[in-house]
Amino acid sequence: MKDYIARAVTVGGQVRAFAAKTTDTVAEAARIHNLSPIASAALGRTLTAAAIMSKMLKSEKDTLTIQIKGDGPLGGVVVVSDAHANVRGYVHNPDVYLPLSSDGKLNVSQAIGRGYLNVIKDLGLKEPYIGYVKLVSGEIGEDIAYYFASSEQIPSAVSLGTYISPEGKILSAGGFVIQLLPEADEKIISFLEKKLQEIPPVSNMLYEGKTPEDILKYIFEGMKDLELKITEKSPCKYKCNCSRERMERNIVALGVEEIQDMIEEQEGAEVHCHFCNTRYWFDVKELERLKNEALAVKDEAKTIETNEEEAAAKKTEGESIKKNQ
Ligand SMILES: [Zn+2]
Structure with missing residues (x-):
């Protein structure tokens, strides 16, 4: 079963729900970044959240970024998704190891620490939408739920999980998001609250072979007058x-000066993509050509006012240029 996201609504339109299987996506992230189990759990949960949230974007060209910054040993998590749930991401420190928590689980909250979570949506407008919340637990699922409630004013239940063997193999990964629409009545809320406390962890259900649709149907099972309709199934994968x-x-x-420095001091430049770990090498000859292009850009900029700096900062996020040593 390949990774995908199922989307559903209740017939009365009171609730919308998404569930995803992201096992292969998270396994690919773990392979690319050589992640420790706890780093796999943190990045995996965030990748799953972004994949699901990408299905809430309205236009084909929209993109979504989740940034988590914490004072724990993991440093932070960055995940980007396009509107088709092609996700990519990284953690600042991929080889963090911590003792298991008292209930025998990976201590993601401790690895993340205290900090904040940003959701940035590029909706093709002049300015991106930025939602900012303080981390409530660092477990990521709860933090995303808090984001929905406080930034988007949508009461949501969020469950994100990864099931990882002690050797670090990704056995299953996925999650679900259930959102109450303005018409939802009290009965539904209390039903869901109770049900969500009873169900097993989402990663266990996936490991046992349940599909995203099975999980959604299971959650809503037993609620009278709340028929669930699966409206869409769409693929999800790790793609840079x-x-x-x-x-x-x-x-x-x-800019010209910086490129000149690379030519003189480093005799070349290595550009590293943090999302897929690819390294690109540019020798002096290529840098000379790029310097000329930068010169042309500079001349143009004299006549046209642009917010180049901002654009450059945005473009280079997730990439760094290393010195040649
Ligand atoms: Zn890349």
């Missing part, structure tokens, strides 16, 4: 969008 051409544009955006 970097390329040599993209990296060239990032170097050009650094």
